[in-house]
Amino acid sequence: MELTLTPDMTLVLGLVGFTVAMLILEWVRADVVALLVLVVIGITGLMPIEDLFQGFAGNAVISLIAVMIMGAGLDRTGVLGKAASFILRLAGGVESRVSLLLNTMAGSLSSIIQSQALAALFLPVVSRVSARTGLPLKRLLLPMACCILCGTNMTLISNSPLILLNDLIASANRNLPTGAQTIEPFTLFAITPIGIPLLLAGLAYFAFATRRLLPEETEEKPRVTPGRTESYFAQTYGLEGEVIELTVTAESPLVGMSVAEAETQPGAPPILAIKNGNEARLAPPADQMIWVGTVLGVLGPRAQVSEYAQSQHCRVGGRLRALADMFNSSRAGISEAVVPPSSRFVKQEVSALRLRKRYGISVLAVNRGDQVFRREEARKTTLRAGDTLVLHSFWRDLQLAAEDRDLVPVTDIPSEEQRPGKIWHAVFFFALAMALGLFTNLRLSVAMMTGAVGMLLTGVLNMEEAYSAINWRTIFIMACLIPLGASMDSTGAAAWIAQELVRHVGNLPQWTLQAGIGLLALLFSQVISNVGAAVMMVPMAINIALACGGNPAAYALIVAISVSNTFLIPGASPTILIVAGPGGYKPRDFLRVGLPLTLLMLVTTLIMVNLLFRPHA
Secondary structure, three states: OOEEEOOOHHHHHHHHHHHHHHHOOOOOOHHHHHHHHHHHHHHHHHOOOOHOHHHOOOOOHHHHHHHHHHHHHHHHHOOOOOHHHHHHHHHHOHHHHHHHHHHHHHHHOOOOOOOHHHHHHHHHHHHHEEEHHHOOOOHHHHHHHHHHHHHHHHOOOOOHHHHHHHHHHHHHOOOOOOOOOOOOOOOOOOOOOHHHHHHHHHHHHHHHHHHHOOOOOOOOOOOOOOOHHHHHHHHHHHHOOEEEEEEEEEOOOOOOEEHHHHHOOOOOOOEEEEEEEEEEEEOOOOOOOOOOOOOEEEOHHHHHHHHHHHHHOOOEOOOOOOHHHHHHOOOOOEEEEEOOOOOOOOOOOOOHHHHHHHHHEEEEEEEEOOEEEOOOOOHOOEOOOEEEEEEEEHHHHHHHHOOOOOOOEEOOOOOOOHHOOOOOOHHHHHHHHHHHHHHHHOOOOHHHHHHHHHHOOOOEEEEHHHHHHHHHHHHHHHHHHHHHHHHHHOHHHHHHHHHHHHHHHOOOHHOOOOOOOHHHHHHHHHHOOHHHHHHHHHHHHHHHHHHHOOOHHHHHHHHHHHOOOOOOOHHHHHHHHHHHHOOOOOHHHHHHHHHHHHHHHHHHHHHHHHHHOOOOO
């Protein structure tokens, strides 16, 4: 029976167009757009009110929450902290071997840990490997991030579109035409035969092509380690000199000024620490007052600092005395940290963050691609995802700030494993969750939450740490967009699109239609989130398969995998964006690496899906 376009279909398609436009233009936050779409669906009656908010308790959303908690548990116990030593021990410093082992480890772990979290956890690991071996950081970071994305297709655990896939299939099953065969949901490791070849293809691609794709450059960005901070930060950000103590005298015009006012004086060096009486503080807040006898710890070349001190009637110390303990390199120093896409700092001015007061962290510079903002310019900079902040702080304070997941430290800073005694608890409950998902009939959400609760009960994580491990923005976007996909099915909008497409291209071979669906999914995923692309494309792909005699499960899987192949544009993938700044990559690097890899992933996906799935009779 031929479908005609109804008002409800038109409304759903309009909502889809609006959602895509808003996600591309970013005039409104993505999670706010998703909530707005959810409310409009409820007001217009496109979905019964009792079903409207089921996405928040859906199998996909609960599974993703549990996976995020378990990933944080594995990190807390130091599972990933041992990775650098393991890689170095096996590789022996040979670049090709180091790169292959690093990519293999990251790609394999991405089958069980979310890609964005894994990239953030591996940043300091890769920095450590690069520093110890002298290998270019640029040739390690991007291949690792791409292999992480390739490896997420091995299970239904860490990839958001794949976790969501079964919920979209369940929605499609409720609206199948009479006589159509129900689509079977995917089990936990059902896609492993497809995911392993995808990861192997990615590993082979970088093993043979990394040197040609990412040639060594004479101005390549140096590596970042505490032992090399002076030369690194001087070369990269112009932060030259040493930490010098200045004592404020009674004649100094600085008396009665705040730290912020003092730093705006002509020729003033950045103030990293202050001591008033017996009270000393690193990264003093902007409103901290300066009095007679105050000791300032400033950074700069000694000649320039001496000239400034003379003009401000301050005594210059020969060496660190009052503040020596605060500038011990084992306790404090200069570091870099990336602003991830999920950070609350995005679209905020640096000065408005009040990092000195909140965390005891001084911002010395902001690095954005080829631009570096220093001093006052840095304070007025509005942050974007992927920006790199140059910070001075106690290592402990930086680690505490990183726990809020607004910053991802890049520098290999001294740190201790927080709960190494709980490592076997974490491994046991993670393995238990996998076993329940694989060998029982429990839903994935119940199996994964069993592992998460086990880690909480045994002290691997506490509840506050579990809450902070969850990327609530991703959760809200997924939960709110699920009804949009269901509405495309229930109103017949997806079936109508499929009907019109088949009418024009229905005579093409199955593999051509599948390639077209995969390319369209790839295009969507470059401009909107992969979850949003999956929600919009899976119902349409299933209906196209039904209309042309293809296997709906195969078409749905092609979409779910394709929307994860976001290698071309850093902004399309949080995983790629996290490494973009520290690696010093340029747009042409992503195109040069990503375009062949994208085509390789698509061809491999089509071959493996068609080997494993056959069209319905």
